[in-house]
Amino acid sequence: MLSPEFIEDLWYGKHPLSILLAPLGWVYQSFMSIRRLAYQAGLLPVKRVSVPVIIVGNITAGGTGKTPLVIWLADYLKKNNFRPGIVSRGYGGAASHWPQQVRPDSDPYMVGDEPVVIARHTACPVAASPDRYAAVVQLMEHADCNVIICDDGLQRNALARDIEIAVVDSIRRFGNGRCLPAGPLRESIRRLRSVDMIVSNGYPGHGEYPMEYLAKSLHSLIDPHKEVTVDSFKNKTVHAVTGIGHPARFFSMLRNCGMSIIKHEFPDHYHFTRQDIRFDDGLPVVMTEKDAVKCTAFAGEHHWFLAIDVRMNNIFEHRFSKLLKDIINGQKTA
Known part of the structure; x- marks a missing residue:
């Protein structure tokens, strides 16, 4: 590949x-x-x-x-x-x-x-x-x-x-x-x-x-009711994981939210495994919602996805x- x-x-x-x-x-x-x-x-x-x-x-x-x-x-x-x-x-x-x-x-x-x-x-x-x-x-x-x-x-x-x-x-x-x-x-x-x-x-x-993307909030992959503000991750270092067509846009959005990112790029529509999103360093892992729906089954409490809104x-x-x-x-x- x-x-x-x-x-x-x-x-x-x-x-x-x-x-x-x-x-x-x-x-x-x-x-x-x-x-x-x-x-x-x-x-x-x-x-x-x-x-x-x-x-x-x-x-x-x-x-x-x-x-x-x-x-x-x-x-x-x-x-x-x-x-x-x-x-x-x-x-x-x-x-x-x-x-x-x-x-x-x-x-x-x-x-x-x-x-x-x-x-x-x-x-x-x-x-x-x-x-x-x-x-x-x-x-x-x-x-x-x-x-x-x-x-x-x-x-x-x-x-x-x-x-x-x-x-x-x-x-x-x-x-x-x-x-x-x-x-x-x-x-x-x-x-x-x-x-x-x-x-x-x-x-x-x-x-x-x-069409404008607006960073909305961060949602836990293991608890759909757990939601935190984007500002709560400001000035934090996070693992940015994505398998989308244009990962640079996602990375830029996280940086604009004040996060320091460690990039992990995968092909678009990638089939993730547990090891792909496990880093064992205690840092939060942030991904897109499109990636998150494929990782919920093996995610942990430090896995989050960034929810976005669109403005026309x-x-x-x-x-x-x-x-x-x-x-x-x-x-x-x-």
Whole structure:
């Protein structure tokens, strides 16, 4: 398995191997473009459901902040009297059959870590499956949903969509500008011209909507009712453990909270073991919630996860609300 450091250098640095891999990136980009055109031309079937479908995705591999935005959207929709259902890829899940209904107490090693986090935060019906359409159909059979949010799936064109929101990492942007495997792009940057909204995780570029992460509190992995303020860890040294797509953002957030960190990076969606988070030095261990759901079974009293909130501005809320109203009123078609 390639290390996160190597991938970071290959895709976001100046590693010479990226140049050698560039022809493969051109082939991959061409394939993705032709595939999307085939769906648009009706050569490949596009399946539509009876309720609006909102896609939250990105054009780069790795974390950009899609899942926190999905949670925010679900909360916003519920406050505005919608009944959202959420579908996710279930990446890393080892279930023998899909779709899987996901509950707050589901096993993340079976259904994926991100769907479990979403289920815990939203109290919405959640289904996971590599086949997004099958997950949507199952949700609508078992839950009274009148809008669907799809966590990831921008490139899964078989599912018809009404709103596309692309999330961009404001720091890393599009890396070296090359497609997989030479760079982080899943498809051409030109794809962003066709989405309805671009959200920037951090400082926005032209035409982008800002999304701000707010450090909320620290929660014990072994006692869900035990919560302390972020300030209680200020000026302390902690082990910072993470297996997410962009660990530098998490490390920076902990430093901004006043913590001195000892970094422990693992690949995205990593399957943790007891030894991975055991250091026997008495120092607190802090991780993301996405990592924490996979470590609860073997955590100790010194293991914590950092809870975050997402803040979106009123301009985004207004634009999103307008798009949704237009769909419901039949003024926009996918």
